[in-house]
Each structure stands twice: as C-alpha cells, then as structure tokens.
Amino acid sequence: MAYTLINLPFDKHTLEPAISAETLEYHHGKHHQAYVNNLNALIKNTKFETLYLDEIIRQSDGAIFNNAAQVFNHDFYFQGMQREESQPSEELLELINRDFASLEAFKEHFLATATTLFGSGWIWLALDESGNLRIESHSNASNPLLNGHTPLMTCDVWEHAYYIDYRNARADYLKQWWEIINWEFVSQQLIDFNEKRSSHPNVCNDNDELCNYIDTLEQTDHSNT
Ligand code: MN
Numbered sequence: 001m002a003y004t005l006i007n008l009p010f011d012k013h014t015l016e017p018a019i020s021a022e023t024l025e026y027h028h029g030k031h032h033q034a035y036v037n038n039l040n041a042l043i044k045n046t047k048f049e050t051l052y053l054d055e056i057i058r059q060s061d062g063a064i065f066n067n068a069a070q071v072f073n074h075d076f077y078f079q080g081m082q083r084e085e086s087q088p089s090e091e092l093l094e095l096i097n098r099d100f101a102s103l104e105a106f107k108e109h110f111l112a113t114a115t116t117l118f119g120s121g122w123i124w125l126a127l128d129e130s131g132n133l134r135i136e137s138h139s140n141a142s143n144p145l146l147n148g149h150t151p152l153m154t155c156d157v158w159e160h161a162y163y164i165d166y167r168n169a170r171a172d173y174l175k176q177w178w179e180i181i182n183w184e185f186v187s188q189q190l191i192d193f194n195e196k197r198s199s200h201p202n203v204c205n206d207n208d209e210l211c212n213y214i215d216t217l218e219q220t221d222h223s224n225t
Contacts, residue, residue: 001050005036006075014083018176023164028078031160035070042067057145069141073122077156082182089187092152099133106135111174113137114157125153125186127193152189153181 008028012021039056042064043049048056056068088096093103100106114123117137124136126144133152136144144151155177162173 002040003036003053003071005033006078008078010082015081015180017165018180019081020165023162026164027156027160028074032071032074032078035067035074039064039067039071054145057143066141069143072145073141073143073154073156076151076154077122080153080182080185081177081180082185083180086181086183088183089190092183092187092190095131095133095190107178110135110155111171111178114155114174115171117157120158123155123157124151126151127190131193131197150189150193152193153186 005028008024012024012028015024043056046064048060048064048068051059053068053072057065057072060068087093088103096103096106100109110123110125113135114137117123117139119139121137121139122141122143124138124144126134126136126147126149128134128147128149134144134149136147136149138144138146143154155174157170157174159168162170166173
C-alpha cells in the first residue's frame with residue numbers, strides 16, 4: 001500500500017509561539033513528507049509493500065526501517081500536540097502517580113531525559129508488557145515498538161523540530177512543548193492498550209520471538225511451582 005502524509009490536526013499557526021508556522025512548514029511539509037515519499041519508493045515491489053507500518057518497523061532495517069519509523073514517529077508527535085489546555089485522564093494520572101510519584105516529578109524526569117539525549121532522537125512515554133509506564137530515550141528513528149512496548153506520547157528532539165524557533169536552545173523548546181501536549185490523545189492510547197489487553201489477555205501485540213516466548217509462559221500451568 002502507498003502511505004500518505006497525515007494532515008496536521010490543527011492550523012499551522014495554532015501552536016505559535018511554542019512552534020511556529022514556519023517550523024511546521026518544514027517539519028511536516030518537508031521532513032515528514034520526505035519520509036513518506038522515501039518509504040513508498042523503498043517498499044515498492046518488495047515484501048514490505050503489503051505490511052502495516054508497525055509490521056514494517058518490526059521486520060525491516062536500514063533505509064526502510066529509518067523511513068517507516070520516522071513516518072510512525074512523526075504521525076504520533078503531531079497528533080500529540082494541541083493549543084487547547086488539556087489534562088491527563090484520571091486513569092493515566094493514577095499510573096503516573098504510581099510509577100513516577102507525581103505529574104511534576106514525571107515532567108521533570110521526562111524533560112531532563114529529553115534535554116540530555118545526545119544527538120538526534122525521540123523521548124517516549126510507553127507502557128511495557130506488564131502495564132508499567134516507562135520513559136524511553138531512543139536515538140535517530142528508534143521507538144518503543146522495537147521493545148514490544150506501547151507508545152503513549154513522544155517528543156521529537158531532532159534539531160529540525162526546534163532550530164528555526166529556538167536555534168540551539170533545546171531546553172527552551174521542551175519547556176514550551178510541555179504546554180501544548182494533547183493529553184486527550186495520550187490518554188486515549190492508554191484506553192486502547194487496556195482494551196487490547198482485555199480482549200487478548202495472553203497475546204502480545206506482535207509476532208517476534210520474545211512475545212511468542214512470553215505467550216508460552218503465560219499459557220503454562222504454574223500450579224506446581
Ligand atoms: Mn522530526
């Protein structure tokens with residue numbers, strides 16, 4: 001299948017001054033678009049042509065992996081922002097309090113991780129197989145799907161995400177980005193994760209060896225141990 005660039009879920013001026021229209025013109029209109037175009041050209045007439053994006057990410061490497069993951073990561077990033085103020089759902093807040101002590105402590109930890117990632121990459125909030133929240137720092141195009149984890153939120157810390165508006169001041173960009181998080185989108189990812197888990201309690205969300213192994217363990221009778 002051919003992939004298409006998602007439309008931004010907001011007008012390009014909406015996020016100003018945190019993120020300018022000019023940044024979005026480049027970041028969405030040029031960088032994100034280029035990843036989509038490259039991916040379509042690279043998978044044409046290959047076994048990847050019929051796969052879903054998450055499957056391509058799990059099964060490919062090199063240029064196909066880089067472009068597929070960058071399409072996925074940018075789709076996630078742009079959908080995860082909005083101008084209207086929003087709050088984590090009660091359910092998400094409970095998990096944040098459980099795993100990071102408080103929203104404020106989580107914010108501090110997340111932004112510090114994003115500030116200190118060396119070079120280009122992405123900072124994610126993700127759920128592991130047991131439903132625990134984790135802050136994950138990934139270089140280049142990498143993301144939590146590679147660990148078998150479920151992404152809830154991401155921040156792009158490639159320089160192209162902030163250089164027009166903030167030059168080299170990544171920490172200033174991060175501070176502003178925190179104010180435009182679309183918590184409804186983030187909270188919805190938790191709802192989707194829980195629904196998937198309750199409908200397939202023993203099944204991982206992908207087919208790699210580790211998940212098959214976990215499935216086997218979960219299906220084993222441990223009553224004698
Ligand atoms: Mn980017």
